Amino acid sequence: MPPLQLSSVASTLRAAGCVFAEDEAELILSTARTPEEAVGMVDRRVAGLPLEQVLGWAEFHGLRVTVAPGVFVPRRRTEFLVEQALALGRNASLVVDLCCGSGAVGAALAAGLRGPEVHAADIDPAAVRCARRNLAAYGGRVHEGDLFDALPEDLRGRVDILAANVPYVPTDQVALLPSEARDHEPLVALDGGPDGLDVLRRVTAEAPRWLAPGGLLLVETSERQVALAVEAFGQGGLDVRLAVSAELYANVLIGTRRQGSSQPRKSRTIASKAPGSSLPG
Ligand SMILES: C[S@@+](CC[C@H](N)C(=O)[O-])C[C@H]1O[C@@H](n2cnc3c(N)ncnc32)[C@H](O)[C@@H]1O
Numbered sequence: 001m002p003p004l005q006l007s008s009v010a011s012t013l014r015a016a017g018c019v020f021a022e023d024e025a026e027l028i029l030s031t032a033r034t035p036e037e038a039v040g041m042v043d044r045r046v047a048g049l050p051l052e053q054v055l056g057w058a059e060f061h062g063l064r065v066t067v068a069p070g071v072f073v074p075r076r077r078t079e080f081l082v083e084q085a086l087a088l089g090r091n092a093s094l095v096v097d098l099c100c101g102s103g104a105v106g107a108a109l110a111a112g113l114r115g116p117e118v119h120a121a122d123i124d125p126a127a128v129r130c131a132r133r134n135l136a137a138y139g140g141r142v143h144e145g146d147l148f149d150a151l152p153e154d155l156r157g158r159v160d161i162l163a164a165n166v167p168y169v170p171t172d173q174v175a176l177l178p179s180e181a182r183d184h185e186p187l188v189a190l191d192g193g194p195d196g197l198d199v200l201r202r203v204t205a206e207a208p209r210w211l212a213p214g215g216l217l218l219v220e221t222s223e224r225q226v227a228l229a230v231e232a233f234g235q236g237g238l239d240v241r242l243a244v245s246a247e248l249y250a251n252v253l254i255g256t257r258r259q260g261s262s263q264p265r266k267s268r269t270i271a272s273k274a275p276g277s278s279l280p281g
Pocket of ligand 1: 102103104105145168
């Protein structure tokens with residue numbers, strides 16, 4: 001089979017509704033190893049799969065991260081969570097990427113820190129397999145299971161950075177997501193329960209027992225959920241601050257376990273400005 005032409009791939013993609021058809025055509029043609037593979041990729045994109053699942057990779061915080069079919073595509077806005085973690089936890093030696101999906105967050109943290117021990121966990125076996133590929137270069141260990149149940153017991157009380165980009169779409173809004181997400185990413189990666197905060201609440205409730213003194217819990221949320229999410233951090237016994245990136249449309253809550261505390265207690269909300277961020281209102 002002769003190589004596909006950029007212009008014909010671009011017009012096929014444009015006809016299928018791809019807004020950035022030229023760029024996508026270039027990415028497909030530079031990723032496919034054979035014309036046959038390129039045809040298959042174009043077909044899958046025309047059928048509506050997310051571009052990253054078609055390519056088999058996504059760019060995330062300067063890394064090329066493997067994205068397997070059926071695994072949540074790491075979003076650019078989540079790079080803000082990574083930046084917050086790197087700015088505030090630069091001396092971290094033990095990192096956990098909980099609800100890791102592809103493991104993009106864990107890989108970006110491993111790449112940005114000085115050789116930390118990295119663990120990641122997810123309930124979805126496809127995500128676990130994908131994360132193992134992305135974290136292998138950093139010696140990362142990926143565990144399968146429900147939130148903290150998946151982690152080795154000896155991590156308790158030692159985690160310096162606990163990144164948890166949990167599912168946070170309210171159940172009744174999943175149907176409103178773009179088809180790429182709704183039809184090609186697993187429901188377990190999207191649906192956060194009635195108000196979107198079910199998984200977040202479970203994480204904040206248990207995080208203090210896993211964080212090292214001064215350790216950080218970082219969770220992404222939507223602007224609308226911030227007040228309830230802050231409450232959940234408080235109930236978990238964590239001091240919390242909000243970091244916002246208007247550019248990436250990202251809201252990250254950063255919880256801190258106070259020195260000497262391992263049990264939930266009443267929290268304070270700290271209204272200080274996180275590095276590289278602005279606080280709303
Ligand atoms: C929004 S995706 C985020 C994936 C990844 N952290 C990222 O930012 O690209 C949420 C992930 O949480 C996982 N997940 C959902 N519920 C879970 C649970 N109870 N325990 C562990 N993982 C869970 C899903 O399988 C999915 O991979």
